[in-house]
Amino acid sequence: MSFSPLRSRGSLSGVLFAAVLAALGVSEFRLHWVESLLGAYLASTNAERPESGMIWEQGRRTQSALSVVEQMAGDREAQQRRARNAGSLGEVLAVLAPGQAVMLSAEHFRELYQRLPPALAQELISPFELLRLAGEGRWSRTYLERSSDGLMIYLLEPGNQVLRQFRLSDAPLALVARRSEGVEQTLEHNPAFRGRIYAAERFFAVLAEMGDEERRGVLPQPERLLGVAAQIVRVGVSDEALGGFVELGFEIRTPSGPRVLSLQGQDWAVWRLRARMEGRREGGAAAPLLSPADSRGP
């Protein structure tokens, strides 16, 4: 029997290898070090891994859904806030695009109604009917919905039952808008004033010559013009009467360009004023209207 040191070294290393393997295996079953190491490595690289899988997908959908709702609710709230602060129906209209709507309290709508030109208010709903509804105590809110061709107004009771509904078509709506804050344009843009545009100086001079009752007839709310900071340069008078009132357009010069503010005067008084401005007798044939300088824009 011969002894080979090389062979014994090989056997020893094999045994050692096997022992190490066994020790690793047993220690893994006892100490779970492979899982722990791998788990720790995974935890340390978590931030670099993709947000994938069902739960992340669901999270994204939830976030997207919440932001959609947030946008809807936010828009609606902002619209409501602007509508609540509105001082005229025109300001409410300016808030609304077609398809949008706002809810106002009955009291707020009554205030806006009172500020409407009398003819338009009458066309919308009779003040006596409004008084009756207010007196019954069931009218609590008003819903205004802008459509492509006008404005729907619903008077509602607390349970949202519609008590009355009416439509305001585009033409009076445009008047409301012009009246509230003016429109960025010149008088020539409104066909109703064509051929009846006068220099403001002349308009106010003739107005000053008229009697007090006539002046009140032409300008029932002069304080609206007094509140205008810019200079009034021209005045347009419509040829159409609506419910006994005629539209007057006041062109003002502002730093951003010309604007036209609309007011309404009683037809009989406005016609008298026109007759005087045009130098004809009231009820007589029309004389030539304006000098070329009068009709020129600012």
Added chain:
Amino acid sequence: MRRTLRLLLHLGLLLAGVVAAAGWVYVFLVLRDLPRVPEPLSRIIETPATEIYAASGERLLVLGGRELVPLHRISPHFLQAVIAVEDHRFWEHRGIDKLRLVKAFWVNLFGRGRLEGASTITQQLAKNLFFTFRRTFERKFREMLVALHIEARFGKSEILEAYVNQIAFGVGALGIEQAARSFFGKPASQLTLAEASLLAGLPKSPTRYNPYRSFERAKERQRTVLRRMVATGAITEAQAEEAFRTPLSLRPRSRETPASGGYFVDWVLKELEDRYGSDVVHHAGLKVFTTLDARMQACAEEAVAAGLARLDPLLKPPPAAEGESPPRVQAALVAVEVHSGAVRAMVGGRDYAESEFNRAVQNNRQPGSGFKPFVYYAAFEKAGLHPASVFVDQRVSIPIPGQPSWTPRNFSGEYEGPMILKRALAQSVNSIAAQLAQRVGAPAIIDAARRCGIKSPLTAVPSIALGTSGVSPLEMASAFATFASGGTRHEPFVVRRVEDSSGRVLEERLIGGRRTIDAAIAFQVVDMMRAVIREGTGRVILQLGFQAPAAGKTGTTDDHLDAWFTGFTPTLSASVWVGYDRAAPLRDVHGRGLTGGRAAAPLWAEFMKRATEDEPRREFPIPPDIRFVTVAPTTGEPPAPWGGRGMEVALRPGQASFLAPRGEDPTTVVPLGAGP
């Protein structure tokens, strides 16, 4: 030899090294695509719930949202039970139960078709959160890696908490809190050992072990859970035995689950999804306030259940299709508020759990004679006729260009001769309805139906007078409500208001109607439909004890395929349909066909009796230009003193002015001209 062995050993070691290296490469490749784990884990549980409420305040359904319930608010019995049955070494392993894995590998390899899983609770959590349920080796491997990550990052309690808050128990319950409330009507903290062990068995297969479907299977599973608890030392044998014997009182499936009002809720969800999209409805935590009246809904469900239970033994079921059981008769009921269009109750079938097809909305079945009120309205409006106009009930043949003539028959097969129109509607005389259709034309009838609210496609043929175009019960209830409201049409609706999770209003419904038909003519038709209940084909309504002022019309189609009753009080309009889903006649065991009066009207009467029992008695408002006159039902003349009972008819100004109004001297009257 020795050299060869050494070579083999080296080759083996080399191969093992290569395999190990390839394994590590594979691991790192897989690692790159592993999903990120959210921190904290509770973030994955908390999603806002969309809640749907009845008008009466009850919560009808909660969609999707969950709130994390901490472990200390969960019964320890449940935690012990779920650990015992799902992963008894949960507290010891680091995400993978290696012994169980080896055993499962062995069984799956040599177990002759047996499959054994070895997923730990952590692995199940990883699977539920990130992976699909497709079983592949790679998915399993990735799931194990994520489990290791979760174990390394989070504590055992956090993992267990996340797990029990997101597992599915069936019946729409996700998480132990929802499960405890759905099955036992109590919070998870109050679950007893018996209840906890039943619930702990469900996640393995929520459908198979659903106690509402198979209580025995659920009990067997409970026994397994209890045995595992004994084996793990969580409880003693005696405790397990006692828990198994403890009777379980499952919560009746009621308003919190879709079983009640399920059809209604489905329709609400469909409307919301059309408007907002599915993601917003299911994930944005909306609060939806509907029109449903929970008490009325319960009345409707009970009326339908009782009515079908009464019909089942009477009916001879149609033959079954091959390999299927005989079809069961179905019913639908829908009730609409007359002055708003709000849908107050809806039953779309016999059992929502059995069939989600909503017959109250989606069905398109012929209404038969139920369509006649529109015919009479059109005849009064277009042809100047009125309830006292006389027509002759006789065999008629109506020519149709290019087709054989249409010869409608009366239901009884007999003809009675002359009669006034009020009597003709009360007795549902087909020959006279056909004559009216010929007189005014199908387009006029369709126009009347459309103005009342019928939206289904209607075919312009003379037979439309007998209801040959399909409609839904919702359309019928809503269209008849237009008569009841005196001619004002209200669109039916189910959603009153929608809010976001913080209570900001997203939309609210305005309740407004539009006059679409004449009030006085509408009243004349209503008055005629009152006669249907008082003395016509709907007499059963009175016989069953519904005494409030009401009007309605029965409907039965050819071959008895459909039975209808649609009727209303001054405040509530309801329509009932009874029939089979496939075209099969409603015949009793003697082979006789069932009519709307026999099959559908009793359900209507039962529902209306209970739905309106708390309401004060209200009469139909009479338009100011209506006057009542009593005439002989066969001649339209004042009834002779010796000649039987007269019939009161409602007339408009100018109609039969020679007839003295009620209470006046009728001596100067002349007979009405007969109709064609």
